Amino acid sequence: MELKDVDLNLLVVFEQLLRQGTVSGAAKAMNLSQPAVSNALARLRALLGDQLFVRSSKGMLPTPLALELAKPISFALESLQATLSQKRSFDPEHSARAFRVAMTDIGEVHFIPPLMGALGQRAPGVTLSTVRNTAVDLAADMSQGKIDLAVGHLPELGSGFFQRRLFRQRYVCLFRPGHALDKKKISMRDFEAAEHVVVTAAGTGHARNDEILAEAGVNRRVRLRVPHFVALADIIATTDLVATVTWTFAERCARYFGLKYVSHPFALPEIQINLFWHARYHHDPANQWLRNQFVELFAD
Structure with missing residues (x-):
């Protein structure tokens, strides 16, 4: 059996059966019907070739194989949940995130002093690196998350990118x-x-x-x-x-x-100075937070 053959939802049912000890308890905890939980258990039994849980006067008792699987499955699900939860939020006060922003040297003169002042107050553990858009493959690096934001007059960043005007320059x-x-x-x-x-x-x-x-x-x-x-x-x-x-x-x-x-x-x-980010990171909380700092500090 390979991991690709396993439905993740079956492992969630497995963990709830371990915790609740009954099909009805697992069904209630997951907001599912009892037949749905029973069906999931049947699929797991067929997949693993083991009863996994047997009925007793004390509820559903785990078999030796179920007990052997309990800890690694619980750890895997907890790790996955923690990762998903982390990506849904960003805590700047306690983050040690390292951001990379593409800008020119004249951009550094204008943006970096106020930005670092704000980060020092709002995100003391966050670090920032600047890169030149001419020294990297900017579009590719932003699509891969190697560069979080780009700021400036960058008409080459078109398809696949969001942009927000900060100000115009004469x-x-x-x-x-x-x-x-x-x-x-x-x-x-x-x-x-x-x-x-x-x-x-x-x-x-x-x-x-x-x-x-x-x-x-x-x-x-x-x-x-x-x-x-x-x-x-x-x-x-x-x-x-x-x-x-x-x-x-x-x-x-x-x-x-x-x-x-x-x-x-x-x-x-006049030229328009814009803030750019790749569509892949449009809903990323950390990227959203840094974008908000630029808008708050520099948008006209």
Whole structure:
């Protein structure tokens, strides 16, 4: 006999017969009819080739084989029930869950400080790792549960994914105080005359800006290209270079680095920053909880 030949419901009936000692007691505990329990017992007897329970003045007494099977079956059912119960709920205060979220380095600047502050208060045992969507097979890893969430402008995550808008981003020009562009409004002539640093962040919505400006015939004097945003504020603070960045990034640079920014002279389209999760984990309580943290902290 192989496990695939065993109906799990028969094992549940077996355990209840052990506990209750009578067919009527097992039927009542399981909210079944007595004939249904008797039929299940008959199937078990045929499957195992043993009476399992025999009638006596003290109820249904287990046979030696039934006693031998009692402990492993009880343990297996309890383990399965515990696992199913655990998946129906998530206790952040006592969880040691390790989450993985895909985002860019500019996403880390915006999301991680408030998120870690919230996790420290609400889920002290929970840990978080960030990954770059360009460094992994994002769709495959999310479908397999290797990455819990992704956040950003990710149009490639379509079929099989849910998404929730967090906010929209507009673009501005970022520069040091005292720069020639340090005024209330700049023209396209001002923009083209300036020297620029460009972040070539592959796999992000920001990379599309280069294409849009080029297609419109905008002639930028690009002096420096960097692959990420992490050093951008330091670069701009110590040079005459200008960067096209999102408003949220510019606002943070103004607050912590004393930089200045102004509305972009070119009508670059706004981008929508969304939260993504795979359909397989739509009802997963832990995934739902983390999604709620993002929505509560960042949704406009």
